[in-house]
Amino acid sequence: MDPADELSNVGTRVTYNVYDTLIRRDFLDNNKLVPALARSWQRQGETVLELKLREGVTFHNGDPLTAADVKFTFDRINAPDSTLSDAQGYFSTFKAVEAVDPLTVRIETKEPDPVLEQRLASWASWIVPKAYIERVGPQEFAQKGVGTGPYRIVRLAAKDQLALERFEGYWEEQPPIKTLTFRVIPENAARVTALLNNEVQIITNIPPDQVRTIRGAANVEIRDIPLANAHVLRYNAKHPVLKSAQLRQALNLGIDRKLLIDTLWDGRAVQMRSHQFAEYGPLYNPERPFTPYDKERARALVRESGYQGERITYRTQADYYTNGLQAGEAIVAMWKEIGINAEILLVSAGDREVPAESMVANWSNSSVLADPDGSPWRSWGQESGVQKNYWSADPKFNELGAEARRTLDTRKRYDHYQAMLDIWEREAPGTVLYIPVENYGVSKDVNWSPYPFYYSDFRAYNLSFK
């Protein structure tokens, strides 16, 4: 349970309760940034942020939290020989982290970083104990993590049944439960039954078609939330068959997203205005049109592109993304109608994608920063895996993106991101499908709200009983 290593949907569900960040994104209050381990913070010039740590915070093993731990947290991720490859991308703007005194940290970035505070409230920024990790080593730490959060890991157990215990020394209000157990129940029928039987109080990942089973029950209810995440497709623009931007545009125009939303999602997934999330605030363009569907235009583009009917594979796992396979099968059928010879390539979790062979793959982009720098930039930008393997982007796209992330001027950033989206749509290295809705089934007597990430927060402010 290393919080910088467990960045998956499943991992963060647990780690969010074991570790704290310096700053907290308040999901219950419009994504406002509020103090957590840092009592306060202040910009000092364009590239430096100074944070004052809260006093009297201790890790689960009794060590007090100091600035050295904060420095260690980020240095560990950014070290050249770090194995925390997924976490590195979140802090690539950092130049140095400095412990000024035991309770003061100064973070310096290479360029002005407009979303630095967001980064400290986001993924992989959970503070870990320096002394403990140095003593036991990263492997032992991965087995038995120690954080400052409201729950501690009691024993080393199988990953599919993990019990956390309340940490009595927590700096904030104590949650009302003594133990918190996460269970993996892969089979839908068993999971829903466990909830209806009150064997568990909260379940997640209820397929949209199964929501009805729970709606009728007396003791439980559905709590759903659109995620801060977009289901997307990624094309391999370097593949000989998909080289033509016209063909890729045709693929985009050939998908009836509204139909997918209305049917597979029962109308509850959210249409997107290109690759934008409303939570960007001033950086969101509410006038930008929805990603269009135009079968005739798509057919014409397919003809113009010189496509010869080569087989195009659509890569998906059977049950990774909600509706992932069903949407894939539906999209393949839609593409057939515009003259594309597409088929599903079903893979399992360990099947590595070979960049040279990959054609179309489903994927999701989490809006990790409530800012375009989180997504699309993190997912499609210069340092992304996409540009490494699948897309030689117009240099203008990368110039705009690089400049937008070192500018503190919101207006300029807005213009840049809009221009980048124009390029992204024209070059069509992929497309957005929709923002999915996550369905939780919850006992009616549990006051608890889901978040738009897979984080499950069981801190006192988000958990009580009727």
Next chain:
Amino acid sequence: MLRFALVRLLRGIVTLWLVVTTVFVVLRLSGDPAQAMLSDEATPAQIENFRRRFGLDRPIPVQYARYLLNLTRGDFGDSLSERRPVTDLIAARVGATLQLGATAIAIAVLCGRPAGILAALWRNSLWDRALMGLAFVGQSAPNFFIGIVLILLFSLQLRLLPSSGRGSWQHLILPAFTLATGLLAALARMTRSSLLEVIRQDYVRVARAKGLSERRVIWRHCLRNAAAPVVTIFGLSIGGVIGGAAIVETVFAWPGIGRLAVNAISIRDYPVIQCIVLMVALSVVAVNFLVDIAYGLLDPRVRGS
């Protein structure tokens, strides 16, 4: 006798060696685990680190030799995904599967045999038809389907039993019964038909002529033959139980090695798969060895072969 035992032992060891080799070769065919384990964003240096950490940077023959050598020292390697010894992972779960499997076999024997006997005693009655009909259903429906139907019936509708997970003895009932269905049905059918054959045999007719009731004859026959097959069935069911457990443990979220195997395969965690296969093979070979030795001790003719 000693020579006989030694030959059998050697045979067993060679069997295990072949099993290990087959699995090693098949798994290596499927590509580079470093690629499967690390994310898209892993740098070449990180992939290199990973390879070195798990000894994947060496040539395949060297990997193979090292693997065998480590096996003889009881070292089965580290899980690629959890980065700790696979024996730890398996040790944490093997109890759950043994409990499930043993209960399932017990249920199969304790229900299957009496059901077969009753059906034979009351042959052609409504009971016979009902029991044998059930046996056919048990053998012809996929395990996962039976499991889900049982959950919907006994947990959801009747609220009698917990739906999933491991805990009290009640948690054990549904998964163990689901796992038992196939074997139970086969046993019931086998018992019934072998008894019917006995009934038709001459000595039974004689016994009947002497005034012994059919029931007594059958009971005697059953008691005589009840013990032996149970031992054999237990030995043979190990492989099947692991296979069945992969399904049943997934349906009921039972934390055993069947599920571990399914997960390990889907994420290509080779050392885990290798170890599980080897353990199953080891159990099968060990049981056979013991049975052979027992037969050898009991029946001198066997030793000659």
Next chain:
Amino acid sequence: MRAENTEVSRTVRGASRPTAGAGTGAGRRRLAALGGERQGAARRRVAGRVSPLIALCLLVLLLFALCAIFAGPLAPHDPTAQDLRARLRPPLGVAGGARAHPLGTDPLGRDILSRLLYGARVSLAIGFAGALIGLAIGTLCGLLSGFLRGPIDEAIMFLVDVFLALPFLVLALTAIAVFGNGLTVLILLAGFSGWAGYTRLARGQVLGVRERQYVLAARALGASPPRLLLRHILPNIVAPLIVLATFELTSVILLEASLSFLGLGIRPPTPSWGSMLGEGRTYLHTAWWIGVFPGLALMALTTAISLLGDWLRDVLDPTLRG
């Protein structure tokens, strides 16, 4: 009396399985002992009458075979054609059902009846091809093993031991991970799942037959070994093998369903009963028809084959002719 005869269900599979894991000398002796028992009992059995139940089984099998062959003209729709706006329609007779889709539609609005008809193809193909491949490999190995004896026998029986020591489902999953989930791979896997059982049975039968008078006579007359095997031995051992094949058929069809459950069955959008059942299981509460129809078809098929196997066993037992 007649019903009893047809329902006698000491299966070949049941009789061969208890010795299955013990391929050692002692194990083979145990097998021989069981064989002797069977022959004695079987001689007293009346065979060859077709009860209504068996007639029904034959009818079911014939019906499914016809469905598979004439799926094209019979199916009202293309089995892969989607209509998202008509998804999850209930079958005819249930409120909301329509004549266009007599058995309803699946989550992508595909016609269940059409998928069921085409699915019969895949399920029967995997079942029959798998059982036949296993039968062919196993019979060959068993013949060689029992006829030639010596080191070849040892080697083959040793391989049988190795195979039986492996957890097959785990191996099958691994093989699919490596080679993909095409129909060919599934059929080959299905074929391999049962070869050891056939080998054992064939070998035991050969050992029983090879010292019989007519074989000894043919050998004395100078018949070549291949001729001996094909003309004199094979015909006399084929019956129990065919019976075993009927039971393997069932388990192979169920194997495909299990693989589908684990997400590793036949590749979409091709329908098979196993994959339809695998998908339908999630919908048992909300749209039961997706899983129930293929489930019923699957169970009818496997039950019919099992009953036929039992019956065949009684009819074909070679000891009745010997």
